[in-house]
Each structure stands twice: as C-alpha cells, then as structure tokens.
Amino acid sequence: MLFGEVAKAFDQIEQKSGRLEMTDLLARLFEKTTPEEAERVSYIIQGELRPPYEGVDLGMGEKFVLEAIHQASGYPYSQVEKDFEKEGDLGIVAEKLLSNKRQQSLFTSPLSVVSVYNSMFKISRAAGAGSQDMKIKRLVELYNNASPLEARYITRFALGQLRLGVGDPTILDALSVSHVGDKSLRESIERAYNLCSDIGYVARAFKEDPKKIADFKIEVFKPIMPALAERLRTSEEIIAKLGKCAVEYKYDGFRIAVHKRDNRVEIYSRRLEKMTHMFPDVVKAVESLPPKEVIFEGEALAYNEEEKRFYSFQETMHRRRKYGLEEASEKYPLYVFAFDIHYLEGEDCTQLPYAERRKKLESFLPQENIELSKMRLVSIPEEVSSLFQAALRMRLEGIMAKDLNAPYTAGKRKFAWIKLKKSYGKEMDTVDAVVVGYYRGKGSRTKFGFGGLLVAVYNEDTARFETIAKVGSGFTEEEMEKFQKMLEKDKMKHAPLNLDYVMEPDFWVQPKYVVEIAYDNITRSPTHTCGREEGKGFALRFPRMVRIRDDRAPFDATTTKEVEEMHKFS
Ligand code: AMP
Numbered sequence: 001m002l003f004g005e006v007a008k009a010f011d012q013i014e015q016k017s018g019r020l021e022m023t024d025l026l027a028r029l030f031e032k033t034t035p036e037e038a039e040r041v042s043y044i045i046q047g048e049l050r051p052p053y054e055g056v057d058l059g060m061g062e063k064f065v066l067e068a069i070h071q072a073s074g075y076p077y078s079q080v081e082k083d084f085e086k087e088g089d090l091g092i093v094a095e096k097l098l099s100n101k102r103q104q105s106l107f108t109s110p111l112s113v114v115s116v117y118n119s120m121f122k123i124s125r126a127a128g129a130g131s132q133d134m135k136i137k138r139l140v141e142l143y144n145n146a147s148p149l150e151a152r153y154i155t156r157f158a159l160g161q162l163r164l165g166v167g168d169p170t171i172l173d174a175l176s177v178s179h180v181g182d183k184s185l186r187e188s189i190e191r192a193y194n195l196c197s198d199i200g201y202v203a204r205a206f207k208e209d210p211k212k213i214a215d216f217k218i219e220v221f222k223p224i225m226p227a228l229a230e231r232l233r234t235s236e237e238i239i240a241k242l243g244k245c246a247v248e249y250k251y252d253g254f255r256i257a258v259h260k261r262d263n264r265v266e267i268y269s270r271r272l273e274k275m276t277h278m279f280p281d282v283v284k285a286v287e288s289l290p291p292k293e294v295i296f297e298g299e300a301l302a303y304n305e306e307e308k309r310f311y312s313f314q315e316t317m318h319r320r321r322k323y324g325l326e327e328a329s330e331k332y333p334l335y336v337f338a339f340d341i342h343y344l345e346g347e348d349c350t351q352l353p354y355a356e357r358r359k360k361l362e363s364f365l366p367q368e369n370i371e372l373s374k375m376r377l378v379s380i381p382e383e384v385s386s387l388f389q390a391a392l393r394m395r396l397e398g399i400m401a402k403d404l405n406a407p408y409t410a411g412k413r414k415f416a417w418i419k420l421k422k423s424y425g426k427e428m429d430t431v432d433a434v435v436v437g438y439y440r441g442k443g444s445r446t447k448f449g450f451g452g453l454l455v456a457v458y459n460e461d462t463a464r465f466e467t468i469a470k471v472g473s474g475f476t477e478e479e480m481e482k483f484q485k486m487l488e489k490d491k492m493k494h495a496p497l498n499l500d501y502v503m504e505p506d507f508w509v510q511p512k513y514v515v516e517i518a519y520d521n522i523t524r525s526p527t528h529t530c531g532r533e534e535g536k537g538f539a540l541r542f543p544r545m546v547r548i549r550d551d552r553a554p555f556d557a558t559t560t561k562e563v564e565e566m567h568k569f570s
Pocket residue numbers: 226229248249250251252253254255270299339373400419
C-alpha cells in the first residue's frame with residue numbers, strides 16, 4: 001500500500017470529529033491493508049514504532065525535524081523556524097514548504113507504508129558518531145520522495161504525535177468493522193490487546209486470521225495491561241457493592257509484573273516498561289521460586305527493620321538512587337507483596353475467578369522476600385473498617401476490596417477491585433494529572449522562576465489531553481526549584497499537539513510528568529477542556545500539589561471518563 005493512501009485517509013479522519021465517522025474511515029483503510037501493513041499503520045497512528053515494553057524511542061526532537069525540513073525544502077532555517085512559530089505544528093510547516101520546494105529532487109519514487117515505517121525504524125536505531133547527521137539525512141530522503149500531504153504525516157510521525165484524535169479504542173473498533181461491518185468483534189480484539197499490550201501485533205494477527213484473536217493466549221515476556229481499581233468512599237458502600245469479598249492491604253510501592261520462564265526473569269512496570277535491571281534483589285528471589293513458568297503481579301517496596309515500617313514508593317526510590325542499586329538492595333531490601341497471578345505452568349489464569357487465582361498464588365508463596373499481600377475474607381462493613389484502620393496503622397495507603405468471582409480485568413477499570421484510601425472521604429480526593437505547562441513565579445516566588453502548573457487528564461477515546469486545573473499551591477520551596485529545573489528543559493513555544501486547551505500558561509511543556517493533585521470538588525468551568533460540553537469542562541476546585549508520580553506514564557493519568565465518575569461523587 002502506498003503511504004499516500006494512508007496520508008489521505010489520515011487527512012480525512014483529522015477533519016472529522018465524530019468517533020463513528022473516524023472508525024469507518026479507518027476501517028476502510030484496514031480493509032485494504034495486508035497484515036504487515038495493518039501492523040505498521042496501527043503503530044503509526046499511536047506515534048510509536050514498537051509496543052512500549054520494547055523501549056524503542058522514536059521521538060526525533062523538533063530541532064532535527066526543523067533541520068530536515070530546511071534541507072529538503074531549500075528554505076532558510078530561520079524561515080522554517082518562523083513558520084513554525086506561526087503555525088505551531090511542524091507537520092503543516094513541512095507540508096507548506098515542501099509544496100513550494102525551492103530545490104526539486106531529481107528522482108523520486110513513491111513511498112510505501114512499509115518503507116516509511118522502516119526508514120523511521122532505522123532512524124530510531126541510529127546511534128554513535130555521525131548518527132545525528134544520518135537521522136537527518138534519512139528524514140530528508142523521505143521528504144524528497146513525499147507529496148506535501150505525506151510530508152505532514154511523516155513529520156508528525158517523526159515527532160511521535162499524529163494528532164488524528166484516534167485513540168486505541170477507535171483502532172480496535174475499526175479492526176472489527178473492517179472485517180464484519182460492525183463492532184461485534186471488538187470485545188475479543190480488545191481482550192487480545194489487553195493481554196499483550198501490543199496493538200501492531202494484534203492488528204497483524206487479526207488480519208492474518210481472526211480466529212487467532214478469538215483464542216488469543218497470553219505469553220511469558222509479553223506484559224499484560226494492568227487491571228485498574230474503581231473507588232468507593234466507605235466500607236458500607238463496598239459491602240453493598242460486593243457482598244462477601246476479599247480485602248487486601250493496599251501497599252504504596254512500585255507495581256511490578258514478574259515474568260519467569262526457567263532461568264530467565266523479566267520485570268515490567270505498570271507502564272509496561274522493562275525494569276529488570278532496577279530490581280536485582282527481586283530477580284534473585286524469583287529465580288529460586290518453584291514454578292518453571294509463571295507471571296504474577298505485586299507491589300515492591302522497602303521495609304525498615306529498625307522502625308518496623310514500610311517505606312513509601314518515594315522513600316524507596318530515593319534510597320535506591322542515593323545508595324545505588326547494590327548497596328540499597330542490601331540495606332533496604334525490597335519486599336514484593338504478590339496480589340495476583342496471570343499464568344502458571346502453561347495455564348492462562350486470567351479467566352479464573354479471584355478466589356482461585358489467589359489459591360494458585362498461595363501454592364508457591366510466600367518465599368524469601370516474595371510475600372503474599374495480606375488478605376482477609378469479610379462480609380460486613382465493620383470488618384472492612386477494622387482492616388482499613390489496621391492498614392493505616394502500618395502506614396499503608398488503605399485497602400483494596402476484591403470481588404471473589406471476578407476474572408482478572410486486564411486493562412480495565414472495574415468494580416472487580418475497589419480501593420479505599422486514607423485520603424478519601426469528604427475532606428480530600430486526588431487525581432493523577434499530566435503537566436502540560438507552567439507559570440512564571442510572581443511576588444515571593446519570583447526567585448524560583450516557578451509559580452504553578454497547568455495540568456491535564458487523558459481522554460482515551462480521542463488520545464488527547466484535556467486541561468483540568470491550574471495548580472498554584474501545595475508546593476514546598478524545594479519542589480518549586482525542582483520543577484523549574486525539570487520543566488525548563490522541556491519547555492516549548494507551542495502547546496503540545498495532542499492537547500485541548502483554553503487557558504494558556506507562560507510556558508508549554510511536553511506531556512511527560514505525572515503529578516498527584518488533591519482538590520475539594522469538581523465543578524464545570526469555561527476555562528478547562530476536560531469532558532467539555534456546551535463550552536464548559538470539568539475543573540478541580542482548590543487544587544493542590546501532593547507529589548510527583550514517577551511511576552506513571554502520561555497515558556496512565558486519570559482519564560476523562562474517571563473524572564466524569566468522580567464528578568458524580570463531588
Ligand atoms: P491507585 O494507584 O490509587 O489507582 O491504586 C491502584 C494501585 O494500587 C495498583 O495499581 C497497585 O499498584 C496498588 N496496589 C497496592 N496494593 C495492592 C493490592 N493488594 N492489590 C492490587 N493493587 C494494589
């Protein structure tokens with residue numbers, strides 16, 4: 001398939017705002033692709049080259065792209081920069097300048113989807129001396145063969161931002177529609193996606209044979225999308241919802257998925273990144289576990305023997321950074337509290353009810369530093385409350401109530417798991433929001449060069465960020481200095497392409513950092529874009545900074561859908 005055809009479809013999709021129309025256009029494109037092309041198109045839409053756990057970074061950086069546009073178009077660099085300033089979107093700049101090219105290339109050959117993808121892959125792999133020039137050269141080559149419209153999407157792909165308003169749910173719907181004309185296969189395609197976290201792999205397998213998707217099996221070393229918890233505010237609500245259920249301590253550590261086959265062990269974060277190197281002590285403990293093949297999930301955190309208390313996630317990470325991995329592993333060994341199992345000796349456990357999964361975990365744990373999460377069966381609110389109080393006395397975050405009959409709900413937020421945290425209740429609730437901009441300090445904050453943050457949540461349907469608060473309080477002086485230093489490096493002249501906004505900060509930044517923000521309640525306001533209807537979006541009232549969440553990726557931030565739910569509470 002020619003890349004031109006893909007670019008044309010992207011252009012049409014970009015002009016639509018309704019999910020249905022976008023889905024249909026994308027479905028029509030998938031109808032025409034081979035399995036290999038479907039794989040590439042899916043990654044391209046995500047602005048990625050490979051699934052997140054492979055850690056292949058595409059993002060080329062604005063400077064490289066500016067330089068390549070300058071070289072390919074023959075316009076002076078300063079002009080490209082000036083146009084960028086005006087347009088705020090390098091894709092549009094490339095399209096415009098290349099359509100009035102000053103220097104025509106002698107030979108052009110049409111680009112195919114696969115060749116564009118492959119060139120980008122080579123660009124991402126280039127390393128060492130001369131690699132920067134090589135990257136620019138390859139991008140220039142692509143531009144030389146591209147039509148102006150193709151140049152728009154090549155540019156955005158290079159920057160890792162397609163800006164189509166198409167999120168994963170739309171890709172999954174479109175695959176189903178492309179094959180049967182409706183969304184009836186969506187659920188099984190989504191299940192497969194949640195079990196391997198690799199959209200390209202799923203698209204390809206589906207195009208090869210839809211049956212492969214219907215009996216999709218999980219595999220060791222392909223991480224599963226983590227199940228997510230709903231929230232309720234009281235023990236009574238939990239029992240009313242679940243009846244007899246399991247209650248576990250909620251550990252405030254680092255969520256990890258442990259994969260083991262024979263002597264190989266890999267550890268993945270909640271963001272599905274491979275983190276094995278960060279946990280030598282856990283790897284060692286896992287190596288000696290009895291199962292030959294297993295995938296289980298738990299929370300890792302350090303324990304202080306002297307004080308008889310757990311360290312929080314932040315304290316744990318701080319110590320690991322300060323003392324280095326080896327020393328920290330000895331001084332502050334990590335404990336893993338296993339709370340779920342996905343796979344054991346060839347058997348996919350994700351469809352088993354919680355009670356049976358727990359039994360499987362108990363069949364080989366605890367061992368050394370790999371503990372089981374503390375769990376009790378409860379039937380009345382008083383039992384829930386007393387466990388909640390016990391968890392707080394241990395300086396833990398709260399509890400997790402679990403539906404005894406529910407399967408593992410990979411990638412989904414369901415009432416199969418319900419969290420009750422100490423910060424809940426009437427006085428305070430929190431969201432995990434993404435920093436998209438910041439303000440210059442005024443008055444006493446002038447010296448820090450930092451006065452607050454503009455933060456956003458993630459809309460899964462559109463794959464876009466939507467602002468929800470301007471946060472000016474809750475920062476310590478240290479934090480203000482830290483934010484200033486950190487954000488200064490990432491500041492941009494323009495709003496991120498995948499952000500919907502009304503309010504403008506003094507400086508924009510690439511959506512990258514996740515922060516936990518407390519608030520009093522959620523209102524509607526014309527200045528924010530989260531879940532906007534009739535010109536008003538959801539906004540946090542009295543937002544205050546709680547902490548930086550290093551363990552979260554921007555796409556793990558609180559979602560617009562969750563905010564809608566939380567709005568009902570507030
Ligand atoms: P939250 O981050 O507040 O949405 O709460 C969900 C997180 O709690 C999960 O992603 C886990 O990292 C963590 N967690 C801690 N203890 C447990 C547990 N016993 N069961 C499930 N998740 C847990």
